[in-house]
Amino acid sequence: MTVGALIFAFNNEHIDYVKMANWAATNIERHLGIPTRIITDKDVAPIGQYSRKFEDLPESVTWYNGNRVDAYSLTPWDRTLVLDADYVVASDQLKYLLKIDQDFVAHKTAYDVTDVANFNELNNFGRQQMPMWWATVMMFRKSKQAQLIFETMQMIKTNWAHYRNLYGITRSTYRNDFALSIALGTVNGHTLNHADIPWKLATVTHNHKLTQIDKDEYRVDYVTPDKKSRWIKLTHDFHAMGKGHLGAIVDNPC
Amino acid sequence: MDTENLVTHGRARFEYTAARRVLKEKYQGKLTFAHAGGMWIAGPELLATLSACASPTSVILDLYETPIKVSTLEFRDLVRTHWQEQMNAWLIEFEEQSKNR
Numbered sequence: 001m002t003v004g005a006l007i008f009a010f011n012n013e014h015i016d017y018v019k020m021a022n023w024a025a026t027n028i029e030r031h032l033g034i035p036t037r038i039i040t041d042k043d044v045a046p047i048g049q050y051s052r053k054f055e056d057l058p059e060s061v062t063w064y065n066g067n068r069v070d071a072y073s074l075t076p077w078d079r080t081l082v083l084d085a086d087y088v089v090a091s092d093q094l095k096y097l098l099k100i101d102q103d104f105v106a107h108k109t110a111y112d113v114t115d116v117a118n119f120n121e122l123n124n125f126g127r128q129q130m131p132m133w134w135a136t137v138m139m140f141r142k143s144k145q146a147q148l149i150f151e152t153m154q155m156i157k158t159n160w161a162h163y164r165n166l167y168g169i170t171r172s173t174y175r176n177d178f179a180l181s182i183a184l185g186t187v188n189g190h191t192l193n194h195a196d197i198p199w200k201l202a203t204v205t206h207n208h209k210l211t212q213i214d215k216d217e218y219r220v221d222y223v224t225p226d227k228k229s230r231w232i233k234l235t236h237d238f239h240a241m242g243k244g245h246l247g248a249i250v251d252n253p254c
Numbered sequence: 255m256d257t258e259n260l261v262t263h264g265r266a267r268f269e270y271t272a273a274r275r276v277l278k279e280k281y282q283g284k285l286t287f288a289h290a291g292g293m294w295i296a297g298p299e300l301l302a303t304l305s306a307c308a309s310p311t312s313v314i315l316d317l318y319e320t321p322i323k324v325s326t327l328e329f330r331d332l333v334r335t336h337w338q339e340q341m342n343a344w345l346i347e348f349e350e351q352s353k354n355r
Contacts, residue, residue, distance in 0.1 A: 093283055101291035102318060111279065115272050195318050198293055199283030202276065221266055230269035233354070235347065236280040 003098050004077040005036040008067050009085045015243045016250075020085040023250040027089040034081070034098070039067065039074060068135060068176045069157055072150035075142075082138040086240045090216040093237055094137070097197065103145035106180060107134040108196035110203045113234060114222045117205050125178055127168025131192055133184055134201055135176035136239050145187070152183035202238035210245035212254050268354035277351065281344040287336055290324050292316030296337035304330040 005028045009021035018040055025036035071082045079098055083089070097105060108131060111119055125132045140146035156163045156179040163182055164172070184194045204210050209221040218234040240246040285296045293316050294300055303314055304326060312326045 091284075096286065096288040096293065099288035099291070100293050100318075101320065102293075113272070113276050114269070115275060198286050198295070198317050200279055202279060224269075229266035230272070231266045232269050232273040232276060233351070234276065236283070 001079060002077040003034050003079045003081075004075070005032070005034055005081040005083055006039065006071055006075055007036060007083055007085050008039045008071075010041055010067075015247060017085045020243075020246060020250050023253060024083065024085055024087065024089065028081075028083070031089050031092045032081075032095050032098075037074075037076065039070075069150055069153040069179070071138070072140065072142075072147055079141040080139070082135075082140070084136045084239065086243060086246055087136055088218070088238050088240055088246070090218070090234070090238070091236045093199070094139075097139040102139075102141075102195045103143040104138070104140045104149050104184075105195050105197050106138045106184075107136065107201040108132075110134055110136075110201035110239065113202050113204055113220060113232065113238065114208055114230070116208075116222060116224065119203070125167070125169060125181065130167065130181060130185070132177055133181045133194070133196065134239075135180045136201060137197065138180070139197075148187050149180075149183050152186050153179045156182050202234070202236065204234070204238055204240050204242065204245075206242045208242065210240055210242055210249065212249045215254050218249075268351075270351065270354075273351050273354075274348070277344065277347055281340055284340045284343070285337065286317070289329060289332060290322050292320060292322035292324075293318060294333065296333045296340065298337075300333050301330065301337070304333065 005025070007021040007024055009017035011017050018038065021036075021038045021040075025038060028034060028036050068082065071080065081094060081097065109119075109123055123132055124130060140149070153176075157174060160174045160179075163169075163179075167178070167182060169178060185192065188194050204218075204220055207222075211219045211221070213219045213233070216235060218238070219231055220234060221229065221231045224230055282295075287294055287296060295317065304312070307314070307326045310326055311323055312329075313321050313323050316322050
């Protein structure tokens, strides 16, 4: 059985996602010992062009996030990990996802490592506050079930205005997390009964300063609600929402 | 990093409460492991289940509620080892954190 990781990376005015993905690929190779394929605009035409403002960047950037639904057809492997370019692999934790007898898993719960932000709103979506599965880390194996999930995501993306209206999503921007969550519900007969990654997705939000202090050690500086400067250390995998801070780490890694 | 940032960086205090919570999340994840196609959490509950199994092979439910056939003693040793390896690593990181300013 062949195994590998897939990262989608489309550069924009301020963020070098390809460089970020290359750095992520070295971490994946070092910790998980699997090959990585980076999908760029040289492989496929970027789909889903949106303008998005990241708090740690000076101005809005063009954001391409519509190609994730092609992961199933693009992967050369039997079992694939799809990771965001801004997901930092700092441990071998994901290796267990490559050994389980499941067709598709993703994170169901994310949390703010500083505990400052309330993630209840991010872990749910739409008018009915449906639970959200995060597309940041997905593991799938070639199977009817996984194929159906990706085909359903494609259908949702194609008919985004309809699904946005149906689920009462206020933001007009298409988001992979929403499409994945709706697809998993649909494929499972409109139930919430789908296998998830059984640990939480650690997240560093845009407004917190992220620096690298050693090879797999990161420092998060933040201000508490009562305006006190605090920091914590991370020694495990996390999702870096602040692209500016992660970009600086990628430019000068330890 | 400019001077202002350096001063802010230097004045920031280590946040023990958040750090301990992050460490707990980290090791709750690391206690999770795969074996025989199933996903498990190494700990007293799984060890107690395996201790209750008298046969050389047992069928138990994994985290996804899938029945998995395991070699009872081999799996029990694996669970015990994984549990204590991760708990020791947790203790080491916990003690290191206490030294932070």
